[in-house]
Amino acid sequence: MAIVIRTIPEPNKTVNVVRECDVVVVGGGPGGIGAAIAAGRNGADTVLIERFGHLGGMGTGGLVTIIPCLSDFSGVMQIGGINQEWIERLEPREAVTYPPKEIWGTDDRRLISYWNDRSFFTVREGRIVYAALIDAEISKCVLNDMVNEAKVKTYLHSWGTMPIMDGNKAVGVVFESKSGRQAIMAKVVIDSTGDGDLLPFTPAKFDTDIDPKIRIANLSLCYWIDGVNFMKVDDFRRDNPRKWAELKQDLMKKGGHPGFMRSNLKGQENIVWIHPRYACSSQIDVEEITRVEFLGREKMLLSYDFFKKFIPGFEQSFIVLSCPQLGTRGARRVHGDYMV
Template sequence: ADVIVVGGGPGGIGAALAAARNGADTVLIERYGHLGGMGTGGLVTIIPNLTDIDGNVQIAGITQEWLDGLETREALDYPKREHWGSADKETVKYYAERSFFYTRLGRVIYSAHIDAEISKYLLNKMVEEAGVKTYLHSWGTEPIMDGDRVTGVIFESKSGRQAVLGKVVIDSTGDGDLLPYTEAEFETHIPNGFRIANLAMCFWIDNVNLEKLDEFKTKYPEQFAAQAQELMKIGGLPGYIPSRLKDQDSVVWVHTRYPNSSQTDVEELTRVEFLGREKMMVTHDYRKKNTPGFENSFIVLSSPQLGTRASRRVIGDYYLTEKDLETNEPFEDTIAIFPDVDRGESSIRYPLTYIPYRALIPRKVENLLVA
């Protein structure tokens, strides 16, 4: 192959599609039986901040192509285009009640609720139509090395141990899984308390009477708040987000965080899987017994893969610093952008973070990129 991509999440899909569409013989290796990573298997089914608060589109390209495909199948919900950037109080109130992610700083923004199952299908079609050779149920375990050059990837599956050779390998595992087998420099330390130090196990509850739930929340806000406090005391999860997708008007999503969790420690991953499902049951049992609207509800889905935010971080030819976040000028070799939303006033002045291509190139290793 010309290009081997390990990991079929959003980064890996973007890399594989871009490579194949530009004529490269491309192989994509994914450990699960579906593509999409956190956006499907992790049930991170909200794509936020696609515009800034003024309504200017920040993220497009392959992301928008995917969202357009979801819209054709009515598998997408988002604020109407004419409302992006609106500060009209009634409009903002409407969207704020519809989803926390549809407004920011008193303005309507373009964020999307997506259907994870339809996404799996669409992403399959996108890589298939681009001519990407895809291996699902295949775990990219180790790079093939020739000195300091990566020349291929070993992967494991039900078919046994296999290998594919390539001119360029892209580690899009999200965890830098190939890095420890090379001389590449990388970091793993994440200070406790940072949001990226969290793991997540999300789940969906169906057959919720949202009208009854909203009525209870509106008429008895103190009782609703007291229930949230009680849930936290007994180890439950008080937060939820209505799906808002078509024909899912009885579904709520519960997104969780488990702080200070190592994302490369198998014992820690196992602990969070057990803990996550324990908290899921505590939450649903309490809601079903005490919260109007949940009486006939049931758990319909829990995420088949844990939500991860950060683990191994490659030290590339360019090392991104906090100073790089405080600019509105892209790098000459910018290869990725994403919205900056977590740094208060600074995020308003500098709404986009730019990632240079050099930051993806590990030091001391040839023919390897890390997304």
């Protein structure tokens, strides 16, 4: 945690208001996109502010390219709406894959084995469920189209830094970009930063402490390895189950991450996805986040070298991408009317 050496006053500044609108949404991840598109479609003059150069949040930049739990265990679709539109817009480019609808809810062992092998997200409680594996790059394009069509005015490369408060009510937001410090006034301000970045400037109560035992206590630096010959990997795993288990243990002892998933997307059959988790003391302290970025890349190399050396099928592989956006899950958690 950064130590404060001393404080200095910031010079008084006036901020240029560049827009007045009905709704401003800060954060262009799945939550923010849903909020902005819904507001725009309902006729609200809507602005979306995103710190990076693309939309999609964890679903694109975080390489969490799985949209899980879209049906219940019996196979009845639970989540549709804007999320389903996103998925359907990926279809023409074959940029999404999921178990076909007719098998959602089945407990057929052969199908479960097939889908579990591709992505365990498609199997829950011994049944096939609807979960979509998506292409991050095509998603970025599709989401641009969706916000444009909803007439949402989008500002990329813009960090929402502070809400403008009128008593207890947020009436706008200050954001920073290459254009400097600017403000947008709005009737409704939505913090969809995933980390609750605007909360500290409001009277809202929130938690930042994380029980280290739960999954959201971890940060993730996801990455992809391409050029994997899965026929060889599968043969080796099938013919050497004990050796496979020993290798996994060995890599874990060394601090690496043996678990990987297949991309399964068309033309990407040689890519594996790795979603490691790193314990951290904070998901909002810049020094801690930086530490995990460094650690994540160190461990990524460790695991990759191990795969390449010991697992047949990885000989020609290469690291094709590590996520530009560290995976956070539990930064600031607001106290709502009820807690989940």
